[in-house]
Amino acid sequence: MAESSILVAQDEFSCLICLDLVQDPVTILCGHSYCMSCITGCWDRDDQKGPKFRNLKIYTPRPGLGKNTMLDEVLEKLKKTKLQAARLAQCYAEPGDMECDVCTGRKYKAIKSCLVCLESYCQTHFERHEEFHSGKRHKMTDATGRLQEMICPQHDKLLDIFCRTDQHCVCYMCMVDEHKNHNTVSAAAERTEKQKHLEETQRKSQQRIQERHKELDELRETVETYKRSAQTAVEDSERIFTDLIRSIERSRSEVTQLIRDQEKAAVSRAEEQLKRLEQGIEDLKKRDAELEQLLHTDHHIHFLQSFQSLSVPPGSTDSPKITVSSHLSFDDGGKSVSDLREKLEHFCREEIKKDNFQRFTLDPDIAFKHLCLSEGNRVLTFGHLQPYRDHPERFYVYAQALCRESVSGRSYWEVGWTGHRCLSIAVSYKSIGRKGDGNPIKLGSNNHSWSLMCFLGKCDFWHNGGMTALPAVPWPCKIGVYVDYSAGILSFYHVTDKMTLIHRVRTTFTQPLYPAFWIDPGIGVRLFDL
Structure with missing residues (x-):
């Protein structure tokens, strides 16, 4: 809203001749206001034709011109308002930005640099620089922090010439002095020539970047292929070994059960024999007790009657011979385990041969000549x-x-x-x-x-x-x-x-x-x- 009001005010206070904001305003009898220099210039040249002079009347004699003080004050306020608006539109310099060399206190961001004054300016000070040096040809460039690099350290002049003989930038004084008779061109001309080369270099660089990106994509795809293949191989190996482990576990259980069955049968036979032996011992102890008693009896008739039955030794039918082996063999179970191990080792070695076999041929360019x-x-x-x-x-x-x-x-x-x-x-x-x-x-x-x-x-x-x-x-x-x-x-x-x-x-x-x-x-x- 503030900017709109300023624009309207500026249009209303424009000189009808130069169409710019009135400078040193004067008002003539018809009520229109002009710049002092514009109105006097027109009267001096008797140049009053054209649409912009339609309100300009011819006065004879020429009236005296006095400064319109009130209008001048209004215009000064308008200029200050415009200057403040321009300053508000600027931004302060952040870290890494070029700072205005003229600002005091907190500095604004520089937008232009003067290669003559060797200073950088914000928007406001750039405008003041242009007003102050109007009519002078100061070379301006976008704000840069490399101003000193653009000045000849020997002559303190702008480096605007390129010496092709020595391949570096020089100023005008250098060109007529130590670089006299050298092949020199303007810096702009050399820039144009070298820019073509730089653009070609950039094109090749971008082409190499594209090639590297292509190689990178291909390599990434290869890596992914390797990973997928490896994962498939791992999953297949895990499946095979899982089945193999299950088979081994099953075989282990079967072998264990076989050994336990053999153990149970052998122990059962041994326990039956133990019972018979224990029973035989009990019978022998009973007979021994009867013999002991008979030996000490005082009754001769009882002794003689019992002697016949007790004096006969126990026969083989009374005490059968018992044979027990102290070395029970589990060779069948051990043989099964050994066979399984040999089969597993054979399988693993055959897999090494089958899965990893590579066919080689001898190189005749390397072999010894005999x-x-x-x-x-x-x-x-x-x-x-x-x-x-x-x-x-x-x-x-x-x-x-x-x-x-x-x-x-x-x-x-x-x-x-x-x-x-x-x-x-x-x-x-x-x-x-x-x-x-x-x-x-x-x-x-x-x-x-x-x-x-x-x-x-x-x-x-x-x-x-x-x-x-x-x-x-x-x-x-x-x-x-x-x-x-x-x-x-x-x-x-x-x-x-x-x-x-x-x-x-x-x-x-x-x-x-x-x-x-x-x-x-x-x-x-x-x-x-x-």
Whole structure:
């Protein structure tokens, strides 16, 4: 409401010539008010044509002009009201805002900065600055706290020129002095040129952001897929093991019941025999008492009459022979438990083989030049020099080879061999050494590889030059290798109709892992399919 009344008042007190608020108001005889400069200017130029002069009458002689004091006071109040309204429309500077350099006390937020005065102004002081410097060309910019950076520290002039030779901003004095004959352009022109480059850089950056977002979404989807697959596997495993536990519990109950039944039958027989024995003892004690009494009787006739019946020893029909074994056998129950354990172990090992089997092929670009690969690069033998191409990853000292594929997650594979020399069945990082004649590049002699070395049934485990002696295995035989990469588990098995653990090691794998081999002449190695 206050603003509306001010606008109406301003329209009513506008000069009919310049249509702005009357400055130094004068009123002529017709009653209209004008700016002193406007009315005198019109009379001086005799310019009284057009609609805005329709109320301006021609006076001869020209009347004297006196200042309209009352109107001037009203106009001053109107200006103050307008100034106060403009100030109320402003807001105080908050933390992080540019403050007006002219305000005292609590400062208002700056909206403009002068590159000549090197000051920032709120709305009110900006208007005063414009009034005070009207007619002067002060360069203004949006409020900034970097005014000093825009001024030449040497000449205290505005940096408005860019030197392409030295690639930095200079002022006019710099351009005619130390940057004379340099390739210089206006800062605005250089900004236009560099902005094109910056926009292209931004476009590429935004494109990379989109690509990264796409990769991020794909990775998140992959993670969710992993989680769903893992959850499904866990649920399936839980279901299988729950059924297995129930089956074991049922078998345990059955075995326990079998043992208890055998116990009950044996104890029942023993208790019957105990009763017969106890009864026999009681009969013998009674007979013994009768004999004792007869021995001490004084009646000869009674003695002789009773002697015939008491002098005969008890017969076998009176006291049958009783046989009780002190070693009762529960072999049937024990055998059932043993069979169940063997079946469970066999099941678990077969599941390891079936669920984690990975098919590997040997890499001809890495194999030693005397190693011959055949049958789809799944058979390795020592032979004549092979026509392999030169390759920077080839083994040049030892007869070693790596597979092309790396171990992924949980992996199982089986290896067999022929011959009666030495070989190593190993896993290795691809970063293992290739050249030189020192042991550190041999499988198991460094911290890049883990090796099971076999020779005529004797097995040793090697890693980083350290050796662990292991139990002997039949020669030749089939070896199963199991790796759980994330858990850091490496296991070697002797494989027949069952799997027997040879050695297991726990470590932390830090690089992709590859099946690897080292063989002596006369040895042939085969990667088996299940």
